Amino acid sequence: MGKDKGTTFNLKTPKGTKDWSGSDALLRDRIFTTISNVFKRHGGTALDTPVFELREILAGKYGEDSKLIYDLKDQGGEICSLRYDLTVPFARWLAMNSHITSIKRYHIAKVYRRDQPAINKGRMREFYQCDFDIAGTFDAMVPDAEILRIVSEVFEELGWSGRYTIKLNHRKILDGVFAVCGVPEDKLRPISSAVDKLDKMPWADVRKEMVDDKGLDAEVADRIEKYVMNKGSRELLDSLLKDEALNANASAKAGLEEMALMMDYLEAFGVLDKISFDMSLARGLDYYTGVIYEVVTEGSAGVQADAPEAQKAVKAKKGKSKQPSEEDDRSNDPTLGVGSVAAGGRYDNLVSMFQPRAQIPCVGISFGVDRIFSITKARIEREQKADALRSSEVDAYVMAFGGKGFGGMLKERMDICQKLWSAGIKAEFSYKLKPKLPQQFKAAEQGAIPFGIILGEEELAAGKCRIKEMGLPDGHPEKEGVEVELSSLVPELQTRLAKKQQGAVSSLAQQLQGTGV
């Protein structure tokens, strides 16, 4: 160590990474808890895989993006890379554990991409993914519908009610549409990716790209327009089910029949009104084989707000100040579309890439936690819910006051804290032997701690102390606090905490709901 003494270090985190602390860390933690509670409610079991995998496991899974994979140095032994997403490790795990034929698994963890970072836009090299997937062979569309129910529970509980739309499409319908319109086999991918841009470009531009750049016949493009510009719900599906050309195509027919089932199930799950059947949704990744979906929110580039609820919400917001997510013109997570906050679909063939005999169909969803965090934080700041931006959640600050010859009452404060902790109450006290009262009040205020427990030598000798609710207005009858017996301090404080909690923030949903912002 000697040589390094006094060296000044390059004090920073690596490019594209950051430390999370204070109120940001706490808010993100609450988002994780909200999401994982929903996952558990649906019988999800946790899977935790190593942060690095054998390099050959990742090879050939990400196409061009493979260049973004972080490799570990060869220090002798195996050649490894940091994981790029949570889906490939899940498929590797399923292939390794062939006795598992069905599972609902969730995984909340960091993934790594050597992309050009744009921290202001939320594009990082280390970021969290939040995945839920259902693997196994079941009757058509049943788990798929449950995934969308999960999506809606998550956003309802995050307090986004009426502010999001789940865009839904089906790969087989899309394939059928392209075939019926006459797109040549070799142009399927580029035309599909052009269509996917309809959430941020007008049709005229997309058509230009198809015809001028990608050499598609203008007539074919016009036939495509007739289909992909459609958005809706059951009525759109009904009209497509009557489309003779589509029904003559096996792929489109299969897709439409599955979509009809899906809508039935979504209705039974009470989420049909959150859905927009959006024929332009194509999704980037190759491996999807069935339904695909993406969640957009007001202010995000892709929002169409076609779902009845969201439509109302967006109309009501017109003319409001710029939303933070408008700046996020590219997600940090290429698996998410522009402006989306969650995305996923059915992928039936990924596991068999690892184990040809293991044919385990899967369907899943990935939540973009970093973007959900940014949008939630911006809302809280706009609404000045300072309470939500605390860096810890302490209930009570135990303090002492005294005049001349004041001993500081350290052990007495410790004793009271001990009693509070034993009752499960979150409590702090000053680490000074003789702290001044204003300093103690300042510490409680800075931490937005709701209650002060005040010890005085005379009161203590009489077996009493004072509970003071912080931040009461002048003139409030309890402004100076209320005296309680030491023996009833714990229940008394618990009652007051419960009361305060009821009136205030207890979940993100309650906090962000119904504020009209």
Place this chain on the structure above:
Amino acid sequence: MGKDKGTTFNLKTPKGTKDWSGSDALLRDRIFTTISNVFKRHGGTALDTPVFELREILAGKYGEDSKLIYDLKDQGGEICSLRYDLTVPFARWLAMNSHITSIKRYHIAKVYRRDQPAINKGRMREFYQCDFDIAGTFDAMVPDAEILRIVSEVFEELGWSGRYTIKLNHRKILDGVFAVCGVPEDKLRPISSAVDKLDKMPWADVRKEMVDDKGLDAEVADRIEKYVMNKGSRELLDSLLKDEALNANASAKAGLEEMALMMDYLEAFGVLDKISFDMSLARGLDYYTGVIYEVVTEGSAGVQADAPEAQKAVKAKKGKSKQPSEEDDRSNDPTLGVGSVAAGGRYDNLVSMFQPRAQIPCVGISFGVDRIFSITKARIEREQKADALRSSEVDAYVMAFGGKGFGGMLKERMDICQKLWSAGIKAEFSYKLKPKLPQQFKAAEQGAIPFGIILGEEELAAGKCRIKEMGLPDGHPEKEGVEVELSSLVPELQTRLAKKQQGAVSSLAQQLQGTGV
């Protein structure tokens, strides 16, 4: 992708790493929750740092163990390494954020060491650390005592009451003892590390190592024996405070005075009876400057069970079967001593290694979660508390039965699930259109799901369904379930769930407490 099709992969995780799934993942998650709830109760705020750091940040911090650091490949740009522990990133963060002069931070995350793995012994290359540290300049021993209060709350809430001892010593006392006994300056480190082995070697062997291997005068060794073989509590401290030789040494005197304060505070915090003042505890890491401590449990190599409570517990267990931790003859985590489950101490100079002007004293604790997990799991298995080893925590399985022409009632099952989920009840159902009743019962039994909700076509038409508690013995009046109105299904199920919870497992502590094993 084409070329890879059909390739068979080396389906494994990298050496020294593993996947966590099912009941193991759930149990570990409950341990994390228990620990982080205690951290939050003491005002801890979360800090999350990147999994890799600039390599120069880690350089010169770990002595010989630096060879165990995982490096990232140089792919252009910065040179980085995976973190080796959570303490150095914390110190780097403090040095970077010089406006923060005091903080209580916790961090639960994975660290990486290219050590020779021994998976059966729990020594992994990727493993979790669980750290709580208090940084800042305060009055002596106040935060130090709170750290030990935290330690005791964690183990009490993990259900280890009476089964653990916190070994406590002070670097300054140890330095003073060695000086008073006449250990030459250049032999301080090797003699200190020999003394540290007294938890697993008799004095005669340690003396031999000192004299024969390390060239210490035999008389000096004998003088050391007089001190380091002592263990106890206040009475040991009192006798040392009367030791004239020790009190003439400035370091020893300062250490003893701090230890006296510490004991006062530990008493105020109600944890003095968990402590063993152990003069042989030396701890490996160089950077400790004050109190040092280590938690041992019955069956772990280092247990002395000197604390009154633990002593009783260990006596009662004599002759019992081998404890799982006896096999763990070396921790996967070199910062933990042999057989210990948590360890830490005061380190006042680490932050200034990064920023010479930033002198922020720190004191902290690191919990060895992997070992805590192994011991807890082994106890649950011995006690056959199968309930605790479920892989998810589903409350109810919604099923349907019917005879000839049975439609499967899929949408009806979906509708009931939807109502349960909306009420926050964890529920599952079969993804089959027409599942057979025995299959549905089997699924509920395999998941150890406590309640079945049974739908029949006739009952449903009458606005009713059946709640069946699983696993009731034959002849129980409710063996076949009870019929309830659909409108009261949710409150009825909630009441039964609450009742079941009361009688059974709700925390690890309740689960493992008072079983007498």
